Each structure stands twice: as C-alpha cells, then as structure tokens.
Amino acid sequence: MAEEKIPDTDSAHDxxxxxxxxxxxxxxxxxxxxxxxxxxxxEEEERAVGDTxxxxxxxxxxxxxxxxxxxxxxxxxxxxxAVRYKENQDxxxxxxxxxxxxxxxxxxxxxxxxxxxxxxxxIQEGNIGLMEAVKNFDPYRGIRFPSYAVWWVRxxxxxxLMNNWRMVKLGTTQAQRKLFFNLQKEKERLEAAGIRxxxxxxxxxxxxxxxxxxxxxxxxxxxxxxxxxxxxxxxxRPLLDFLPSAEATAxxxxxxxxxxxxxxxxxxxxxxxxxxxxxxxxxxxxxAEKPLTLQDIGDRYGISRERVRQLEERVKKKLKAYLLxxxxxxxxxxxxxx
Numbered sequence: 001m002a003e004e005k006i007p008d009t010d011s012a013h014d015x016x017x018x019x020x021x022x023x024x025x026x027x028x029x030x031x032x033x034x035x036x037x038x039x040x041x042x043e044e045e046e047r048a049v050g051d052t053x054x055x056x057x058x059x060x061x062x063x064x065x066x067x068x069x070x071x072x073x074x075x076x077x078x079x080x081x082a083v084r085y086k087e088n089q090d091x092x093x094x095x096x097x098x099x100x101x102x103x104x105x106x107x108x109x110x111x112x113x114x115x116x117x118x119x120x121x122x123i124q125e126g127n128i129g130l131m132e133a134v135k136n137f138d139p140y141r142g143i144r145f146p147s148y149a150v151w152w153v154r155x156x157x158x159x160x161l162m163n164n165w166r167m168v169k170l171g172t173t174q175a176q177r178k179l180f181f182n183l184q185k186e187k188e189r190l191e192a193a194g195i196r197x198x199x200x201x202x203x204x205x206x207x208x209x210x211x212x213x214x215x216x217x218x219x220x221x222x223x224x225x226x227x228x229x230x231x232x233x234x235x236x237r238p239l240l241d242f243l244p245s246a247e248a249t250a251x252x253x254x255x256x257x258x259x260x261x262x263x264x265x266x267x268x269x270x271x272x273x274x275x276x277x278x279x280x281x282x283x284x285x286x287x288a289e290k291p292l293t294l295q296d297i298g299d300r301y302g303i304s305r306e307r308v309r310q311l312e313e314r315v316k317k318k319l320k321a322y323l324l325x326x327x328x329x330x331x332x333x334x335x336x337x338x
Contacts, residue, residue, distance in 0.1 A: 078097070081097055086139055097134050098130055101145070105153050109126050112158075112161060122160065128156050129153040132152050190202070271283065280297065284297065294308045
C-alpha cells in the first residue's frame with residue numbers, strides 16, 4: 001500500500017498556539033458540526049433567510065442553510081464510502097465524503113474569522129483542503145475521516161490568511177509562519193509575567209533568529225502604502241516622487257570617479273611597500289588581469305599551494321588595513337578583500 005501524503009502542517013501547529021484547537025473528531029462529531037452552523041431547525045433557518053430576502057441577501061446564512069441538507073455519516077458509512085473511493089475512484093463517494101463534512105469546515109473557519117472580514121473566503125479555502133483530504137485519506141489506517149481532514153482544512157485556511165494578510169507576502173518560511181501566528185501572543189505572555197518582551201528573549205523562546213523577530217514585528221506593526229498615494233506634507237505629490245533615483249547624477253559619477261582614482265593610487269603605494277614573495281603574490285595574483293595559479297607561484301618558490309594561499313590572505317589583510325588607515329569613507333566591502 002502506497003504511503004499517503006500529509007499536508008504541510010507546520011503553520012497549522014503554530015496556529016494552535018493562538019487559537020482553540022479542534023479536537024480529533026470521533027463519535028461526537030455530529031454535535032460539534034451542528035453547533036458550527038446553528039442549533040435551529042431547517043424550517044427556522046429558512047424562515048430567517050426568507051424574512052431578510054426582501055431587504056438584504058446574506059450569502060453566508062444561505063450557505064449555512066444549504067449545507068444542513070447534507071446528512072452526517074456514521075463510522076460504518078464513512079468507512080464504506082471511503083473504501084469505495086480508495087479502491088474504485090468513485091467520484092460519487094468522494095462527493096458524499098465532502099458534503100458530509102462541510103459543517104466541519106465551517107466550525108474550523110470560525111476559529112480564524114477574527115483575522116479576516118469575510119468568513120466565506122476562509123470556508124472556501126477550507127473546502128479545498130477538505131477535497132485534498134479526501135484524495136489522500138486511507139480508510140485502512142483505522143482513524144475517522146474528520147480527524148484526518150481537520151489538518152488539511154487548517155493548513156489551507158492558514159495558508160490563505162498568510163498570503164492575503166498584506167499586499168507584500170508574509171510567512172514564506174517556517175520561522176516566519178511561527179512568528180506570524182505567535183509573535184503578539186508571546187509578547188502578551190511576557191508582559192503579563194512582568195518581563196520586557198525584547199527581540200532577543202522572544203527569539204530564544206520561539207527558537208528563531210533575533211533579526212527575524214525584528215523584521216516580522218516591523219511588518220505586522222506597519223500598514224501597506226501605495227506609491228501612488230498622496231504625501232501628507234508635500235502639496236499632495238505622490239510618494240513615488242520622493243524615492244531616490246536608481247540612476248546616479250553627474251555629481252555622483254564625478255565623486256565616484258575621484259574616489260576610485262584615490263583608491264587606485266593608494267593600492268599602488270601599498271604595493272611598493274611589499275617585498276619578495278608578498279610582492280609577487282600581490283602583482284601576479286591580486287592585480288593581474290590573468291592571475292597565476294597558487295600552484296604556479298608555489299612551484300616558483302618551492303612551497304606548497306596552501307602556503308601560497310596563506311601568504312595571499314596575509315597580503316589582503318595588510319592591504320585592507322592600509323586602505324582603512326589612508327582613506328576615509330572606505331566601503332565596508334571591497335571585492336577580493338573579504
């Protein structure tokens with residue numbers, strides 16, 4: 001029997017830290033699912049929808065009424081139907097499994113509805129996860145289908161929330177997903193204990209990098225801005241007008257050329273201070289357009305390639321120290337000197 005796939009539930013596990021987790025559904029699944037869509041009778045809910053039909057159509061309420069038409073499955077019915085789909089790819093059986101668990105999706109989606117304005121969007125994504133669960137469910141494992149499907153439903157809902165939280169996508173790595181769901185909760189937990197929630201402490205408690213905590217905190221605490229939006233303090237000009245140009249101005253090009261000339265002169269001055277092997281390595285390895293290999297220089301002096309490499313590293317360090325001492329505003333990284 002082929003091993004079944006499982007969903008990427010890293011984010012689902014992370015989300016359980018801030019949301020009440022759905023218990024694996026067993027014999028009590030019917031009651032839980034009933035609560036998800038209301039306790040009233042079909043007639044009462046249809047009457048409620050009918051009363052509002054002339055004033056305002058509520059698609060969510062209409063959907064909740066519709067899914068109540070599909071009966072729940074007993075353990076035996078569920079197993080038989082799942083086997084039919086597993087063995088024969090019976091689409092009618094798959095349809096029955098999906099429709100019987102639509103109320104489960106609503107119950108899970110409601111746990112996350114405070115994160116979005118439209119609960120139907122979460123339900124839609126959860127339904128996609130439910131269909132994936134049907135495709136991957138193995139009825140011979142001895143577990144109920146709802147207990148298996150809950151992880152697929154959660155995974156799809158959480159992925160939707162992370163992809164649509166902002167225009168700039170958040171939570172693209174496992175660490176970012178963990179921070180997306182747990183950063184604020186961890187802050188509140190530390191503050192309640194009388195501890196200042198600094199980035200270093202939060203990083204330790206969540207097992208992520210401190211830089212990732214700072215970055216996610218900045219993203220979550222700031223709002224998206226359109227570059228076409230008008231500036232508040234510059235006569236309504238768009239923010240795009242205030243971004244620096246990627247093209248260097250004439251003054252910048254002149255300054256860059258002058259600085260490059262200074263660096264070139266200082267490099268030549270430094271070369272004049274070297275002797276013997278260091279001078280050869282400097283000229284034939286660091287300045288040459290077609291540098292000699294380590295082996296070529298090693299053969300010339302009867303030393304190993306590793307020894308030549310060590311001498312070259314020493315020359316690089318001397319050159320960097322010389323330039324730092326002679327020039328101001330030296331770039332932090334000079335190609336070939338790091």
